[in-house]
Amino acid sequence: MDALQQFNPGKVVEWKLKQIPGKPEYTFNYVFRAFKPAIDGFSHCRPVIFIDDTHVYRKYDIKLLIAVAVDANGQIFSLAFAICATESQETSVENLPTWQEPYAYHRYCVRYLKANF
Secondary structure: OHHHHHHOOOOEEEEEEEEOOOOOOEEEEEEEEEOHHHHHHHHHEOOOOEEEEEEEOOOOOEEEEEEEEEEOOOOEEEEEEEEEOOOOHHHOOOOOHHHOOOOOOOOOOHHHHHHHO
């Protein structure tokens, strides 16, 4: 982790652990990671962020999330990655005031709804 910090200045990493009442240890809630070149490059992308997820099974029952945009050439541009224990309001950006209309709009993917229906 120290090498990652040293060789990637300006990156954003946020960890969140939560403590279960009555137990001395903490459990993993989520980690968010965005690298500086991706943060800087977003200014050259279309102002739409797409977020998708996939389940990771077997040893750990977690979700892997990725945020992407579309660059000026119409190519996918990776912005950020996150790993979270569950899909919940706590691991979402829906409740942030700066992510509300008219600054941001929340939409569902019809393909995703169809696949999960």
